[in-house]
Amino acid sequence: MMLAIESNGVIALRLTTMAFGGSAARHEVLLMVPEKVAASIEAATTLLTGGSARSVVDRYREHVQANSARLLAG
Numbered sequence: 001m002m003l004a005i006e007s008n009g010v011i012a013l014r015l016t017t018m019a020f021g022g023s024a025a026r027h028e029v030l031l032m033v034p035e036k037v038a039a040s041i042e043a044a045t046t047l048l049t050g051g052s053a054r055s056v057v058d059r060y061r062e063h064v065q066a067n068s069a070r071l072l073a074g
Contacts, residue, residue, distance in 0.1 A: 003057055006064045013071040024074070039063055 014032070018025040043056045 003061050003064065006061060006068065010064050010067045010071065013068065017071065028071075035063070035067075 014028055017028045039060065042059065046056050046059070047053070
């Protein structure tokens with residue numbers, strides 16, 4: 001549940017950044033795509049090596065919280 005709430009906050013921050021356009025928007029888009037691919041690979045690796053779904057969700061929350069902090073600071 002917390003992952004859903006936190007990720008919606010990051011989505012709002014990203015959409016706001018993109019709505020203003022410019023180099024910040026371009027930079028955010030260029031960060032997002034590789035980040036999504038890397039997170040997917042990390043999650044699959046965790047599950048394939050015996051990790052739990054809970055550990056995947058916990059790790060995703062870490063990524064989301066880091067993005068939130070970065071977007072709020074910048």
